[in-house]
Amino acid sequence: MSTASRPLRADAARNREKLLAAAAALFAERGLDVPLEHIARRAEVSIGTLYKHFPTREDFAAAIFPERLAALDVIGEKALADPDPWHAFAGYLDDLFALQAQDRGLNDVLARDLPNAPEVVSACHRGAGHAEVLIARAVEAGVLRDDYSIADMATLTRAMAQVIRDSPGEWRRFLSIYVDGLRAQ
Amino acid sequence: MSTASRPLRADAARNREKLLAAAAALFAERGLDVPLEHIARRAEVSIGTLYKHFPTREDFAAAIFPERLAALDVIGEKALADPDPWHAFAGYLDDLFALQAQDRGLNDVLARDLPNAPEVVSACHRGAGHAEVLIARAVEAGVLRDDYSIADMATLTRAMAQVIRDSPGEWRRFLSIYVDGLRAQ
DNA sequence: CGCCAATTCGAGGCAACCCTCGACTTAGTT
DNA sequence: AACTAAGTCGAGGGTTGCCTCGAATTGGCG
Numbered sequence: 001m002s003t004a005s006r007p008l009r010a011d012a013a014r015n016r017e018k019l020l021a022a023a024a025a026l027f028a029e030r031g032l033d034v035p036l037e038h039i040a041r042r043a044e045v046s047i048g049t050l051y052k053h054f055p056t057r058e059d060f061a062a063a064i065f066p067e068r069l070a071a072l073d074v075i076g077e078k079a080l081a082d083p084d085p086w087h088a089f090a091g092y093l094d095d096l097f098a099l100q101a102q103d104r105g106l107n108d109v110l111a112r113d114l115p116n117a118p119e120v121v122s123a124c125h126r127g128a129g130h131a132e133v134l135i136a137r138a139v140e141a142g143v144l145r146d147d148y149s150i151a152d153m154a155t156l157t158r159a160m161a162q163v164i165r166d167s168p169g170e171w172r173r174f175l176s177i178y179v180d181g182l183r184a185q
Numbered sequence: 186m187s188t189a190s191r192p193l194r195a196d197a198a199r200n201r202e203k204l205l206a207a208a209a210a211l212f213a214e215r216g217l218d219v220p221l222e223h224i225a226r227r228a229e230v231s232i233g234t235l236y237k238h239f240p241t242r243e244d245f246a247a248a249i250f251p252e253r254l255a256a257l258d259v260i261g262e263k264a265l266a267d268p269d270p271w272h273a274f275a276g277y278l279d280d281l282f283a284l285q286a287q288d289r290g291l292n293d294v295l296a297r298d299l300p301n302a303p304e305v306v307s308a309c310h311r312g313a314g315h316a317e318v319l320i321a322r323a324v325e326a327g328v329l330r331d332d333y334s335i336a337d338m339a340t341l342t343r344a345m346a347q348v349i350r351d352s353p354g355e356w357r358r359f360l361s362i363y364v365d366g367l368r369a370q
Numbered sequence: 371c372g373c374c375a376a377t378t379c380g381a382g383g384c385a386a387c388c389c390t391c392g393a394c395t396t397a398g399t400t
Numbered sequence: 401a402a403c404t405a406a407g408t409c410g411a412g413g414g415t416t417g418c419c420t421c422g423a424a425t426t427g428g429c430g
Contacts, residue, residue, distance in 0.1 A: 181366030
């Protein structure tokens with residue numbers, strides 16, 4: 001099977017880039033549900049052209065989020081390199097939600113269970129992998145309550161998504177209270 | 186100013202009741218955003234009749250939620266009667282979110298800042314009043330972190346609304362972790 | 371019974387968003 | 401310069417939900 005499509009014509013390539021830039025900006029500002037018409041308008045391209053390049057919203061997500069999700073790996077590595085298990089775990093949470101707070105679209109991706117693009121899914125799995133190690137380490141060190149699991153982190157992520165959405169100034173405080181509740185004992 | 190409207194005709198009164206029942210059921214099941222057409226359909230009444238009785242969605246909320254919000258007073262009184270300041274406070278949270286978990290519409294009312302009906306607003310204020318006393322007592326007894334405030338509870342309420350929405354089975358666990366983080370020290 | 375104001379009905383206009391398709395334009399090749 | 405495949409355009413059809421308004425119906429009174 002040759003998925004090999006011939007190179008885009010110059011104008012098409014230009015429009016594709018304009019669409020991606022517009023979508024990236026609007027997803028970040030307004031979230032994943034921004035009307036496709038708005039993306040077309042900001043890209044100064046017709047709605048028909050938008051559909052030519054990205055037949056579904058998913059296609060936009062698949063083109064945009066893998067790159068953003070790379071940040072997940074960065075904070076994951078950073079935390080894994082931290083010798084203090086508690087600091088590593090708590091720092092990871094902080095970095096993760098700081099990321100979500102910066103990008104409304106990313107917040108949506110991580111909170112609702114959205115896009116099926118394999119690259120998005122696998123990035124999330126990698127993130128979960130990091131988190132699992134961080135949890136295991138902290139539990140083993142006796143600093144994290146020993147029944148804590150990835151599922152709890154998923155719940156937390158959705159809760160934090162909500163807090164970030166409607167009180168962006170208060171998520172750190174909310175998180176710190178929750179995290180206090182996580183220490184062993 | 187005589188707001189005194191003459192009594193409804195028998196058929197009108199009947200339809201009004203059918204509409205209220207339908208709206209109450211659908212709000213509880215599906216949340217505040219349920220299409221008004223669905224309410225009319227379930228009430229077996231035309232959309233025009235619906236608008237005759239309840240010109241806006243707010244009017245439905247104003248007719249339905251004050252009664253439900255009375256439950257807030259009940260759990261507030263119950264908590265205030267509890268001599269143990271910590272148990273009172275924690276119990277109040279538990280009761281409050283159990284309420285939200287039972288009724289999707291109530292969950293929406295308490296989470297988003299919605300309906301302007303004075304009776305709804307005042308019920309929420311009464312609830313906040315209870316909460317403030319419970320917080321003050323627990324802080325004074327030295328069992329609750331002394332920087333905790335009503336604003337934190339509002340944030341918590343919105344976060345819990347989200348958790349209840351997408352993992353109804355896990356809100357108690359989530360809450361108990363958070364609450365552990367609230368104890369003094 | 372007969373009347374009329376109150377009530378009911380639902381088609382239809384409006385708006386937002388989705389997506390398609392055929393006519394037009396143009397990049398890039400020969 | 402001429403040709404054509406690739407690309408662009410946007411009107412328009414579909415859907416869902418909101419809300420209105422005039423015609424048809426009906427409860428309850430005299």
